[in-house]
Amino acid sequence: MPETSPFSLRGKVVLQFGGTGLLGRALVSALATAGATLVIASRNRSSLAALAKSEQAAGRFVEVDEVDIGSEPSLHALRDRVLAKHGRVDGIVFNAVARTMKTANDDLAAWRASMDTNATGFFATVRTFGDVMAAEGAGSIVNVASMQGMVGMNPWLYEGTAMTASPDYFFHKGGMINLTRYLASHYGANGVRVNVVSPGGIFNPEKPQAPAFLERYGKMTMLGRMAEAHEVGGAVVFLLSDASAYVTGINLPVDGGYTAK
């Protein structure tokens, strides 16, 4: 990407939380391609080593660090390491998620475990790095929620398949969307923008969803198909970049029109 592009992230230090999944890997590639100095923070450093290596081989700046977002001291230690090495933070992408529940009948222990990461860990992360950027007087937080934080579960999609929709996910993605608005207000006067991207369902080429699900899902969207993982990166790069300088507190669905019909 040319440095003159409004979407360029060149010179920006960006932390991404959650990078091992299908979407996470695509986001790493999009952010690195846009020129970010990218630090991927994960619970398990080794799971990201190969991805970082291939990005570095392509001439991009990607490094991997370790964090337990359930622990505030661990987040603060990460913050201190990043500041010591890079001197600043310009943006964070919160894409970490724990999928501890499968169905509405699971034990409440699974619900509690989900909230440790998806509610408490999420807030601890955005507060830790939001405060850093507020002190700098500029920055951008991009949270990755889901269409499932905007609308309820449609059982028709899952009929006759082994797929399920877990209730905790709808709860914490909905909460993430409105906490984004709170944070936009909280940090706005200090020049930190806070927005949320809500992807629709993403096609998994390595482990495709059930054919019946794919067909029904297509019918629920305006574009007649699921998203490809790389299609979410454009929105995240836009919200991190100076191209969105007057955009804060928004929820940007990348859902092929699912929630607009």
Place this chain on the structure above:
Amino acid sequence: MIPWHSLAGKSVWVTGGVGHLGSVITAELDKQCRQVACFDLPGRAEALVRTQNLTRTLPYSLDVSDATALPAALDAVIAECGLPDGLVHLAVASSSGRTLENLPPGEFQNTLDRTLPPTFVLCRELAERMKARGSGSIVLFSSMYGVVAPDPGIYVEPMTPNPIDYGVAKAAILQLARYFAVHYGPAGIRFNCITPGPFPNPSVQQAHPAFIGELARKTALRRIGQNSEIVGPVLFLLTDSASYVTGHSLVVDGGWTAW
């Protein structure tokens, strides 16, 4: 491979391309596109091309508020410069400028007539032709006043509050975008809205500093928008950056509607 954020090789039309927001959009598209067609009132587009030294922009005088005359006028433009890859539609009949108490129904009707049927015709004429190609991105302009009501308390005499016919027309544009998005989605044509917050033009900024302070206070970022800040969101929606985004209202308001 052309990157997803690129407009290289593309042709984009901008209606109302010379106004406070339109002019910065036209100027940036001129840098990035193969060709731009800029539509505005007689003489204005030509003047913009001249004063900004635009090299890829074709200026057109076109009354985009006349739905009946539009199809023939569009045919003529398409014959000259081809079917565009994208459209940015800013031009609408502004508004009555009247207070609610003093707004004759005919003037209310006039704003709607000169905004909605022409936007409908413009979108349909272009989308029908884009169908064969299977791609296209249309960006309409709504307003935060199509989403929330203006606060009469910040308009001090002799200012008139943002008029009701304006917001009603802008709200309709949001639904128009969604309807077109679902209708032409299978053909690969995306329709989205930009929904700007406070972007007062320079003359308002100069004449009403206290009002500008009130506008700024109502946003999370505590400031009004600069016209250059509308460009990035338009580019996002026009390009493949937004290939899976359709039917959306992209709010660019500094947080006005987020609290």
